[in-house]
Amino acid sequence: MISETRIMLEFADDPAQKTLETYRKNGGYQALEKALKEMKPGEVTEEVLKSGLRGRGGAGFPCGRKWQFVPKTDKPKYLAINADESEPGTCKDRQIMELDPHQLIEGALLTCYAIGAETAYIYVRGEYPHSIGALENAIEEARAAGIVGKKILGTKFRCDVWVHSGAGAYICGEETALLTSLEGNRGYPRLRPPFPAVEGLWGCPTVINNVETIACVTHIIKRGGDWFAGLGCEGSTGTRLFCVSGHVQKPGVYEFECGKFTLRELLEDFCGGTLSGRPIKGVMPGGSSMPVLLPEELDCQFDIDSVAKTGSSLGSGAIMVFDDSVSILDAALNVAEFYSHESCGQCTPCREGSDWVRKILKKFKDGNGTQRDWDVLWSVTDNMDGTTICALAEALVWPTQSYLKKYEAEFKAAMKSEAGATA
Amino acid sequence: MSGSDTSGNGNGTVKITIDGQETEVPAGINIVEAGRYAGTEIPHYCYHPRLSVAGNCRICLVEVEGVPKLQIGCNTAVREGMVIYTKNDRVSRGRAGVMEFLLVNHPLDCTICDQAGECKLQDYAVDHGDGVARTDFDRLNKPKNVSWGDKVVFDSERCILCTRCVRFLDEVAGTDEVSIDHRGENAALIVTGDGQLTSPYQMNIIDICPVGALTSRDFRFKSRLWFMRFTDTVCTSCARGCNVTLGSRDDKILRMVPRDNPDVNDSWMCDHGRLHYEFANDDSRLATSTAGGKTVPHQVAAQKAAELLKKAGGENTLCVASPFMTTEELFALKGVCDALGVKDRYFLKPVGEADDMLVHPEKCPNARGAALAGFAEAPDAWPETEYGALLYVEPREGAALPDEVTARCKQTVVFSLQKGKGDVRLPLTTWIEKDGTFISAGDRIQKIAKGTTFDPTMLTEAALLYRMHHALDEGFETPVTAAQAFARWADENESTNGLRWKDLGRFGVSMETAEAAV
Amino acid sequence: MSAKAAREGKFSKELHATIEDLMTRYPQKKAALIPAMHLIQKEREGWFSRETIRDTAELFAVSDAHVQGVVGFYDMFHADPVGRHVVRLCKTLSCMLRGADALKDHICEKYDVEPGGTTDDGTFTFKRFECLGHCTTAPMMLVDEEKYEELTPSKIDAVLGGLS
16 A cells, blocks of 8 residues: 655645744754755755655756756856746645745755855746745744845845746746746747756756646755655655546645655555546647547556556646546547647747647537548647757657547547538 | 857857758858758748847748657747658648638638739748638638728738737837737737827838738838839938838839848838828929020030030039939039039038938938938038029029029029929939949948939930030040949049949948958 | 826835845846736735836836736746736646536636726636646636635635625
């Protein structure tokens, strides 16, 4: 039987954990004290490298390596924390921000210390007013206690942490769009090169990390990189937050060590199976932008590399479960509506293609899809794949093509015969 | 980014292979530019060499060996040893896909669209598209025929959101007055404030719009491009000498657009210059010559003028030249003055406002040429001398000889665009009706070329002046071609001695360079 | 507030001070635009009129078109007038799986309002919103800044019925 390993959520059930007093009582800001007084910035990075921490936003890039891309320069450096949690199915960062915000602030300060930054911005999606409020309260408390601002904990280190509110645009979770938005613009993703670590906010070196990633940094520095690396499995060290939603008995945000269980165990044992007791029809294992897994594909170990071998991805750790009452045509259209609504409109293939895909899927849902539409759908999604600045087009293409491939019979059954098409 | 990885062999070039052909190109340039060196056109909409890279249209996809995804040529710098494919199946497939996306919602407007004939959607659809439409949905409707003020008309359905106009107004014109509203397929351009553009350079966005989304209120619906004649020349509204291509039909000027010259105007020109050509189309212009109030053949008028001036005598003659004349015409006028022995030689220089981009305070194209031909800038206060004769070439606009000066001259020979007084009155041509050169404020000698004929019976000022000169001096050899006239002038000046018409090329040469070269 | 202040093209003193303070957090004041626009929208009856756009642009020294483009890009900013409250019902996958479509129908029928529209009495504007990030407690809605999770028709009625 699988069970949670709670590190980030250890004190999440205590409503007082939001306060500085309780956070400190529970060992908070010890990591920061240790780092500022006993470690050099490079040693903090070394510890994070040693921990094997990979980014928790979806791409899984090694965190310490990302920090090392920051060039030695006199320019100011910035940390931008990605709290624009918008991938459908994902609501884990919100737990950290609303239930235990100080661990994020502590991680932000540690990261700034490591990369030589004096300012961190936490870009929180505008639809999270409670997260914004919780963080702002926590930062104020920390500032009053000399933990944020000048001469932190009596050392020479100075660092500001600011909450920055977004205003409702999925694309701003894309790291370069986040920067463009933070500078006060429409949230367009940027061309790479230059990479943000070299030219990010206001042309200065900028590290962008997910909320959960930064929260992990706090625990890594507190308890050591080796300790963290000993949790989970190779390639997916530490613990991870998973959001289970959809047709399960026990939806929720849970913290697990990766590689210690299969997706089936998680859904059937831990989450109690489907709500209705009907069979599972499909599972989105890493947010709505990843390919769907069929019931027979649920026996893979649940870690980044094992899920990647199924052709899907652990993504943002959002698991969405469909039982067999779901029409895949509805699900596919819902996903396409989301991504076409959220396309920023910058690149031609995504701007035009996502809406085109949505229209064809609507035809299928309305019972008007044809063999020709089926063929066009494949080819349009192929043409969107890999031809844009950011990955939003792929975020539509991958799940859509997985539905077409894995539920072909359902699409074909819903098709109108060509002969019956318009004269 | 021209870091060390792009620097190649150290003399500023790198060797790359494009479609199997090895080419040496400057280090640090992007693949679209590198394609030009290799003679391969890589299609592009949003990329413009004089604007920042946006990378949004995605039509310039190429394959770079060792890189898994297709790359956009506009944002990929060449590296030593880079192997690039611009035409293989994968690239063709990618481009055809992008082409299709661009056309999915594009209106079927070509039959009424001014851009037809110079539209990159048309061109690339033929070169890179599949030639079929695979959608049976209604195309998106967006605002059409939207007024962006008195110069530019916008059609949102035709717009491909390449943002060239947005970037031009922000980065070059500095007015930052166009932005994008909404998101995804609903995205559309908007103009700030009351929706009317304000930049005095706004019409450049019409030229750089790769499709028919931005059209010129002045030019729209006047003519299909393929019925027009195009002439490379320069703008005459100020001394900047912006290089332009002038479009005409049936001997009427229909439009002027800037022609890229990195030493003068890059790809731009001001709206005032662009729209200032109506004087040439004015049917009421003077086309005949008169002597003693009677219409006479032009040659006869020239002959009479020469006789009149000779009778008055050079010492007793005031000559006033125009800085709208070509360098060769000014030189011809100098020849007449020399033959007569005229001492008082001036030219009138119109002046006005300037800006920090292109607009120059001298409102004429060839004040330098006039000065080089020995004409002095007209004094603020004219001396109260009585003259026996006046030889006056009127400036096209912006300056005129005070009436009291004319009144102090007993007899007058006047070259003019308009009907009026004068013992001998001869018609002026405009700059588009002849070949020649102007010397810009930047001391650049640039060619103008004949594109239209106002009245086929007219002679150019040069021809009339040569005839006058010949009447005064039978030994005068009349240049037959513009090239001969130029060579005659060039060899008279120390700094241009030996410079020839063909040396001027499409972009002209600076006096300094000419001096160094000859 | 203060149709009067709006007419005069001024924000309230308090708002002005708050925005000035926000601006100090960034090396360029334009970065405070989006956080400030939330506050501005609140003070200006919940939407961005042409006048409000102009005032905002002036305060940030950017073009009107830039502000309008920002309004049009972000779903939480409104380019048209809204009711006294804004109800955002999540429509994305997890909520759909848990019955969000039926809840939408319930709201439309019971309160006689279309998605994107405002009730006749101006009480609330109803928006179907893409993923609001409460997937494990789906279906959910935000009413202004308050969230309601694990919704049922009767829970919705309890909330919407109490709006004034």
